[in-house]
Amino acid sequence: xxxxxxxxxxxxxxxxxxxxxxxxxxxxxxxxxxxxxxxxxxxxxxxxxxxxxxxxxxxxxxxxxxxxxxxxxxxxxxxxxxxxxxxxxxxxxxxxxxxxxxxxxxxxxxxxxxxxxxxxxxxxxxxxxxxxxxxxxxxxxxxxxxxxxxxxxxxxxxxxxxxxxxxxxxxxxxxxxxxxxxxxxxxxxxxxxxxxxxxxxxxxxxxxxxxxxxxxxxxxxxxxxxxxxxxxxxxxxxxxxxxxxxxxxxxxxxxxxxxxxxxxxxxxxxxxxxxxxxxxxxxxxxxxxxxxxxxxxxxxxxxxxxxxxxxxxxxxxxxxxxxxxxxxxxxxxxxxxxxxxxxxxxxxxxxxxxxxxxxxxxxxxxxxxxxx
Ligand SMILES: Cc1ncc(COP(=O)(O)O)c(C=O)c1O
Numbered sequence: 001x002x003x004x005x006x007x008x009x010x011x012x013x014x015x016x017x018x019x020x021x022x023x024x025x026x027x028x029x030x031x032x033x034x035x036x037x038x039x040x041x042x043x044x045x046x047x048x049x050x051x052x053x054x055x056x057x058x059x060x061x062x063x064x065x066x067x068x069x070x071x072x073x074x075x076x077x078x079x080x081x082x083x084x085x086x087x088x089x090x091x092x093x094x095x096x097x098x099x100x101x102x103x104x105x106x107x108x109x110x111x112x113x114x115x116x117x118x119x120x121x122x123x124x125x126x127x128x129x130x131x132x133x134x135x136x137x138x139x140x141x142x143x144x145x146x147x148x149x150x151x152x153x154x155x156x157x158x159x160x161x162x163x164x165x166x167x168x169x170x171x172x173x174x175x176x177x178x179x180x181x182x183x184x185x186x187x188x189x190x191x192x193x194x195x196x197x198x199x200x201x202x203x204x205x206x207x208x209x210x211x212x213x214x215x216x217x218x219x220x221x222x223x224x225x226x227x228x229x230x231x232x233x234x235x236x237x238x239x240x241x242x243x244x245x246x247x248x249x250x251x252x253x254x255x256x257x258x259x260x261x262x263x264x265x266x267x268x269x270x271x272x273x274x275x276x277x278x279x280x281x282x283x284x285x286x287x288x289x290x291x292x293x294x295x296x297x298x299x300x301x302x303x304x305x306x307x308x309x310x311x312x313x314x315x316x317x318x319x320x321x322x323x324x325x326x327x328x329x330x331x332x333x334x335x336x337x338x339x340x341x342x343x344x345x346x347x348x349x350x351x352x353x354x355x356x357x358x359x360x361x362x363x364x365x366x367x368x369x370x371x372x
Contacts, residue, residue, distance in 0.1 A: 001360045002215060005316040007256070007352035008207050009167035009249065014200075017248035027250035031145070031160060031173065033152035038175040039184045040238045042193070044142045044161035047172045048112065049075035050185045050236060051157065055136050056081070056109030063102070063111045063135075065094065066327045066337035070226050073324060078231050084108070085326055090336050093122045096129070098333070103133050114140040115151065117283075118290040123154050130156070136183060143292035145257045147175070157183060163242075165292065165350070166249045166256055169199035171242045192241035200245070215314035221304050224341055226322040256351040257290065263349035263358060264291040270362040271296065280369060283344065293318075293346040296365075302372040303343055309368035310345075315361050318346045 032038055041047035052060040061082045064073070068085075076083060084106045087095040094113065111133070113126040123139075130137040137156030141147055145165045147158050157176040162168055174184055206213070249256070264284075271282055271294075279302055283295040298306050303319075310317040320341045327334045347361055 001357065002211065002213070002314055003316055003348065003357045003361065004206070004210065004350075004352040005348065006203075007167040007350045008203050008210075009245070010252075011204065011207060013248045013252075014245060017244055027247070027253070028173070030250070030253055031147065031162070032158070032175045033147050033149055036175075037178060037181045037184070038173055039186065040243065041172040041174060041187060042236055042238060042242075043075075043163075043170045044140070044159050044172040045072040045075045046236050047159050047174050048072075048138065048140070049079045049081070050187070051136075051138060051159075051174065051183060052076060052081050052110050053079055054185045055183050060109040061106050063099065063106075063108045064324075065092075065112065065114050066323070066334040067092065067116070067320070067340055068112075068114065068324060068327075069320065070228060070322045070324045074228060074231070077228055078233055082106070083324075083326075085324060085334070087334050088336055090339070092116045092119070092340075094125060094129075095336075096125055099129060103129075108133055108135040110136045110138055112138050112140050113156075114142075115144060117143050117295050118145070118288050118292045119284060120148055120150055123151065127155050136180070145253075145260065145290040145292075148290060156180075162246060162249075165260075166246075166253065167203065167352075168245045168249050169196040169239070169242045171238075171246050188235070188237050189240050190237040191239070193237075193239040196239055196241045196245065217311045217314055217316060219308045219311040221307055221319060222321055224323055224338070225325050225328045228325070259351040260291050260349055261289055263351075263353055264288055264294060266355060267294045267347065267349055267358050267362065270358065271365070274362070274366055291349060294349045296345045296347065297343050298345050298369075300339075300343055302369060303345065305372035306365070306368040307345060309371060310361075310364055313364045313368075315364055316348055317361075320344060320346075 052062050063084050063086050065088045066085045067088050087098045111130050113121050115121045126137050139151050139156050139158040142161040157180050160173045163170045279299040281297040283297050323341050
């Protein structure tokens with residue numbers, strides 16, 4: 001059975017929205033809730049870099065959680081930011097004693113609080129920290145379908161990456177209260193980007209030939225550390241075409257969000273009934289309204305074997321893609337992030353996945369664990 005890695009768009013809606021030639025995003029309120037001032041950026045990682053420069057000037061100091069994908073930090077590194085990694089706990093919350101030690105040495109301009117996998121992280125702790133250090137709080141909601149009210153009603157700027165959740169090409173929304181709008185850089189627009197064309201072509205081929213496509217999943221765990229390639233700082237522009245694609249999905253966004261939540265609940269019930277040992281454990285909480293992936297802890301001894309087994313069965317299970325080299329280099333300090341990178345498995349539960357897919361994933365998971 002082939003399981004789609006990402007949701008495929010409805011091409012009729014996309015084509016209609018192209019002809020109505022609009023980037024009307026009036027429906028964006030369903031995603032951003034109470035925060036009323038929004039701007040668009042090419043991707044979440046670009047938004048983080050642009051914001052940090054606007055807030056902290058030429059060499060901003062940005063506090064970033066250790067459990068962060070290295071690739072997503074490239075724009076921030078290219079913009080000459082000083083990145084200070086802080087350690088996180090096993091429940092993904094910031095390790096405040098480490099952070100308070102760091103703040104004695106570095107004066108932060110921006111503090112990133114990542115709300116992993118559609119959960120809500122320690123907002124109260126982050127608010128106390130940014131207030132006493134006089135810096136800006138950025139809620140990283142890249143893993144959220146929409147901004148939960150508890151985040152949108154709290155202090156700070158919020159970043160969403162809708163392309164990680166919906167069938168749309170890369171785009172990020174940054175939203176904030178009136179007082180913080182001065183920190184949001186205004187980017188120029190271009191008609192389209194190469195990435196939009198690549199995205200739409202790939203999805204079109206997948207739509208037409210999905211069942212005929214051969215299974216091409218690499219069955220090898222990605223390496224924990226990846227190299228960073230420094231690039232020239234180029235002028236960032238927002239693609240008008242990506243906004244058109246985005247506006248096309250907004251009308252049905254609530255259906256996509258409910259489908260993800262229903263898939264999550266179904267998988268949760270199936271896995272929960274089968275977990276009777278310490279080797280696997282469901283990581284996210286049960287009542288997620290805004291799930292990104294189904295996160296499963298699989299003991300270090302089995303993790304790679306189960307991953308390879310599932311990938312060989314064409315299940316697009318994934319792991320955390322990589323960690324910053326600074327984190328990998330200090331295994332004692334960043335023990336939790338490294339442990340999470342070596343033990344978590346992520347299963348797709350997006351709107352393009354159905355119950356048969358989930359049954360297949362669960363049955364294969366149970367077989368994989370037995371084999372391992
Ligand atoms: C936690 C987190 N924040 C930010 C990003 C960057 O998002 P984007 O892909 O929109 O650049 C990612 C990307 O995977 C992420 O996992």
